[in-house]
Amino acid sequence: MVVRSIRSSIKRVRKFLNRLGLSVGKCFDEHELVSLLKSVNVKGDGFWLLGWREHGALGNSSTINVILIDRDDREYVIKLLVSVSAVNVTLPVKLLNLGDDVAGVTIMLDNDLAHISGRILCVRGIEISEVS
Numbered sequence: 001m002v003v004r005s006i007r008s009s010i011k012r013v014r015k016f017l018n019r020l021g022l023s024v025g026k027c028f029d030e031h032e033l034v035s036l037l038k039s040v041n042v043k044g045d046g047f048w049l050l051g052w053r054e055h056g057a058l059g060n061s062s063t064i065n066v067i068l069i070d071r072d073d074r075e076y077v078i079k080l081l082v083s084v085s086a087v088n089v090t091l092p093v094k095l096l097n098l099g100d101d102v103a104g105v106t107i108m109l110d111n112d113l114a115h116i117s118g119r120i121l122c123v124r125g126i127e128i129s130e131v132s
Contacts, residue, residue: 009076009130010076010128010129010130013047013068016045017078017128019045020039020040023123023126027122027123029087029120029121030119030121033064040068046071047069047071049068050069051066052064052066052067053065059084060084061081061082061083061084062121063079063081063082064079064080064082064121065077066078075131077128077129077131078126078128079127079128079129080125080126081123081124081125081126082122082123082124083121084119084120085119086119087120088117089117090114091114092113095114
């Protein structure tokens with residue numbers, strides 16, 4: 001009976017993450033991922049975000065641990081396994097349109113050149129566990 005309860009609650013968390021837009025194969029820049037995590041408290045559906053932390057940023061992979069709590073005070077640890085890619089572009093400043101959303105990237109201006117860099121995180125695995 002307890003196993004069935006845990007499975008159904010983890011299934012509910014997985015459905016919530018899918019509705020939130022956080023699923024395997026999705027890619028985000030750092031700003032988008034942080035905004036998505038912060039939106040948990042707004043979109044809620046009975047879940048609240050306690051926090052997150054990035055661990056083990058080794059080369060091109062990383063793990064982000066997210067902690068959620070539900071309305072029944074059950075705590076969940078969601079381990080996001082992500083691939084990390086860097087974006088580096090240099091282009092003339094006159095081609096840069098700062099009216100567009102440039103969140104999640106760093107832009108350094110050097111005379112007539114703009115150097116743009118940032119990280120792209122692609123979800124390659126999601127592990128959910130309930131904390132007893």
